[in-house]
Amino acid sequence: MFKFAYNTLVYWGEPIEKSIERLAKFGYDGVEFVGEPSMYDTQILRQLLERFGLEAAGICSIYTLERDLASPKEEVRKNALMYLKSVIKMASELGTGVVVDVVPSACMKTVSEAPRNKEIEWVVPAIQEAADYAAELGVRLAIEAWNRYETYFLNRCEQVLDLVHRINRPNVGVWLDTFHMNIEESSIPDAIRLAGKELFYLHIADSNRAAPGRGHIDFKPIIEALKDIGYTGYLSMELLPAAADPFSVLKAGGAEEFYDQYTKESIRYLKSLL
Numbered sequence: 001m002f003k004f005a006y007n008t009l010v011y012w013g014e015p016i017e018k019s020i021e022r023l024a025k026f027g028y029d030g031v032e033f034v035g036e037p038s039m040y041d042t043q044i045l046r047q048l049l050e051r052f053g054l055e056a057a058g059i060c061s062i063y064t065l066e067r068d069l070a071s072p073k074e075e076v077r078k079n080a081l082m083y084l085k086s087v088i089k090m091a092s093e094l095g096t097g098v099v100v101d102v103v104p105s106a107c108m109k110t111v112s113e114a115p116r117n118k119e120i121e122w123v124v125p126a127i128q129e130a131a132d133y134a135a136e137l138g139v140r141l142a143i144e145a146w147n148r149y150e151t152y153f154l155n156r157c158e159q160v161l162d163l164v165h166r167i168n169r170p171n172v173g174v175w176l177d178t179f180h181m182n183i184e185e186s187s188i189p190d191a192i193r194l195a196g197k198e199l200f201y202l203h204i205a206d207s208n209r210a211a212p213g214r215g216h217i218d219f220k221p222i223i224e225a226l227k228d229i230g231y232t233g234y235l236s237m238e239l240l241p242a243a244a245d246p247f248s249v250l251k252a253g254g255a256e257e258f259y260d261q262y263t264k265e266s267i268r269y270l271k272s273l274l
Helices: 014-024 044-050 074-094 117-135 157-167 178-184 188-198 221-228 246-251 260-273
Strands: 003-007 028-034 055-061 099-102 140-144 174-178 201-206 234-237
Touching: 003 055, 014 028, 014 044, 014 074, 014 260, 028 074, 028 234, 044 055, 044 074, 055 074, 055 140, 055 234, 055 260, 074 117, 074 140, 099 117, 099 174, 099 201, 117 157, 140 157, 140 201, 157 174, 157 188, 174 178, 174 188, 178 188, 178 201, 178 221, 188 201, 234 260
Parallel strands: 003 028, 003 234, 028 055, 055 099, 099 140, 140 174, 174 201, 201 234
Antiparallel strands: none
C-alpha cells in the first residue's frame, strides 16, 4: 500500500553508502536525498540503489536566502530557479518517480520583503518554468508548507493548494509534513483529505520531530486519511533533534538515536498501524 523512505539529511556527515545500507537493512523501500547536487555522483548513487534493492524516493531541496523564489532581488530569484532546475536534473538522473521538494521562500525567513501579490507574480511563473522543465525529464514537483517559525509564505495545506492551482501544471502537487501540520493544521487527517489526489509526498515525524510514536501525534487517523484518498506514495521520515539549531547537534556528534535506533523504530511503528 504505502512505501517507506528516510531523509538522509539527518545522517550528518555519514558516507551515503552506509546510509543506504542502513535503510535496506531495516526494510525501507526508498531513499530521500539532500538537494545538493554537487554532493553526489548520481551514477554511483544509482549503482548503490540497485545494489541494495532500493529506489530514489524524493529530494529534500535546501532553500536559503540565496535561493529564494520570493526575493525582491531578481538575481536571487534567478539563482533560486537555476538551483531548482539543478535538483530536477539530479532527480531525473536517479530514476523515475522521484519527487522534488519545492518551497517558494527561504528557510527561517519569517517576514516578507514585498507585497504578497508581487511575490505571487515572481513565484508562479518561476515554478511553472521549473515544472515544464521537469515534465520534459519525467520529474514531479511538490510544494511544501512549513510551520510559522520557519517560513511566513505557506503554512497550511489550503495555501499550498491555492498556489498549486495557480501554477496549473499536472506534475506539480502537494508535499505535507506531519511535524509542521501538528503546529499549523486544526486537523492533520482533514488536511490530508483536502490535498486528496494532489498529495504527492508525505514527511513523517512526531510532534517533537522524533520518530513516530515518541511524541503526541496520533498516527492512526492519519493512516486512515491516507487510505481514504488512495495514497500509495512514500511515507518518508524527516526527523531532527529538538534544538534551535539541530544541525549543530549533529555536527557535534550528538543525536545518535536518529541513526539505527530511530530508523528501525519508525518503520516498525508505522507498519504496526497497518
